Amino acid sequence: AAGVIQSPRHLIKEKRETATLKCYPIPRHDTVYWYQQGPGQDPQFLISFYEKMQSDKGSIPDRFSAQQFSDYHSELNMSSLELGDSALYFCASSFGVGSNQPQHFGDGTRLSIL
């Protein structure tokens, strides 16, 4: 079965640069979630979109922005990168939004800031 696709898998950037992460949800899933996971930490929710509109906002820094497009894929834009932004960034998708919808995760993008 098709899963959540994230690209790139690995990304190396320098401080103050920008980065764009992409997420393609499971077909027919209309909700996308972004998470940041630092070493040894649990995933921290950043932001989510349902039907191309922001549905929830978590601990996303002001330097980051995201959107969901008409084909339901989503992009996380990160600017003025800092060393502390080095982490695994996961995207998850679900069909619909609500408390009974499990989220299915992509393989993640490993972002390293030098």
Add this chain to the structure above:
Amino acid sequence: QKEVEQNSGPLSVPEGAIASLNCTYSDRVSQSFFWYRQYSGKSPELIMSIYSNGDKEDGRFTAQLNKASQYVSLLIRDSQPSDSATYLCAAYGQNFVFGPGTRLSVLP
């Protein structure tokens, strides 16, 4: 109190034994709970979801929900070394919230 809490472990069990993983939650989360397995450097993989009191079984996995005591558990029967991973308990509150995870080590 955090919304979802877990013992970080590590929990070590011998191969073939039952591994019992526990999670407690606060009033701030809803009554929908999920167990994810995460291997180091990999993405969380959904194992079970449970929404109502009682037990739910799927293969070697059994999830148990006790709303009165506000805990949810995951039992893994006939544990295998390949089950060694971090198990994340998750629930819906204001957002989808993960617990800190319990590291399970199954010893051959």
